[in-house]
Amino acid sequence: MAEGNNWEREVLEKLVMASLKEQRKTRGWNVFFRFLGFGFVFLVFAAAMGWVGGKADDGMSDVIGHGSHTAVVELNGEIGPNTRASADIVNEGLRNAFKDKRTKGVILRVNSPGGSAVQAGQIYEEIRRLRAKYPNIPIYTVVDDMCASGGYYAAVATDKIFVDRASLIGSIGVLMNGFGFTGTMEKLGIERRLLTAGKNKGFLDPFSPLSSDQQAYAKQMLEQIHQQFIASVKLGRGKRLQETSDTFSGLIWNGEQGVKMGLADGFGSVDYVARDVIKAEELVDFTPKENWADRFAKGIGASAASQLPLSKTGISIQ
Structure with missing residues (x-):
């Protein structure tokens, strides 16, 4: 009877040990795949950030060769x-x-x-x-x-x-x-309440009427910038123009x-x-x-x- 109990005990111990080994193996594979997944995510992130592969973020060429x-x-x-x-x-x-x-x-x-x-x-x-x-x-x-x-x-x-x-x-x-909304505001019964220090602080405000003085000043400023543009074109193109x-x-x-x-x-x-x-x-x-x-x-x-x-x-x- 004792021998029978020993035999059953040995079989049970072997089954338990086998189960433990299988669990350890499974955990090992789980850890491996987790690291593998983490590595893949890191590579994708690094590629997106420009840390690996392709061209560096500074735009410098990494082409191999010695020609022009x-x-x-x-x-x-x-x-x-x-x-x-x-x-x-x-x-x-x-x-x-x-x-x-x-x-x-x-x-x-x-x-x-x-x-x-x-x-x-x-x-x-x-x-x-x-x-x-x-x-x-x-x-x-x-x-x-x-x-x-x-x-x-x-x-x-x-x-x-x-x-x-x-x-x-x-x-x-x-x-x-830009846009002017004064007519729409009047139809809707909306009042614009704009308080400024300096009469031109609300320059070209889309919710206020456009004054003739501000319009004239804006055109003058645009003309000055236009002349700068023209001067640059003439300088760049020269006699070809x-x-x-x-x-x-x-x-x-x-x-x-x-x-x-x-x-x-x-x-x-x-x-x-x-x-x-x-x-x-x-x-x-x-x-x-x-x-x-x-x-x-x-x-x-x-x-x-x-x-x-x-x-x-x-x-x-x-």
Whole structure:
């Protein structure tokens, strides 16, 4: 009877030990898969932040090789301080492109309707500074669909401008836009109560009547900025510009007309300019890339901005 009990005890102990081993093995695999999952999430996050792979956040090229290349910097979309076509982003890409030892020439690839006069002017000035600092590296503008207003302001700082025959180019003018709600408020019986210290502190307030004095002052200010724009175009284009009464009127032209008027120098794509003008067919994009943190911050900022009241009228070159 004792021998039977011993046998049963031994079997039971073996079953318990086997069960414990299986549980340990299962826990081990669980830990392994947890670490594996954590590692995968970390790699995805690191890639989004630009810590691994691709191009570094500073826009510098990591292309392997010893030959020369053509650097490309994108100026795409509306030019403004919080856009991908801001002066901070475009100028960072341009600086990195020029200082790379393999860069034989730079292409500013433009597809923009314009935007902030200040931001466009900062890009213009930075291009001129870089051209003076690196006299042996040419910079050309290549226009995709549109290079208008503020986009053209930046482009005239480059050595030459290449367009497609159907590209839109020009719009050398300045505007200040907004809305007036006084008529609507009267119909709804809403009274505007604006208190200011300084008679012009409520300048161009959309909920107050537009005074003739403020309108005249705004037009004078726009004319001054327009003259700054015109001076920059004349300096950049020089004798190539075939000036007419419409050149600085704010009109826009197609690429074929633009070449005839001296607003552009010829027809060509990015590949054409790299291959046949710069003579360095390899293209390297130096446009700073937007990482996950930037997109997240921008989303938060856009959400917060949507809760703010209407902003005052701004000045745009577009």
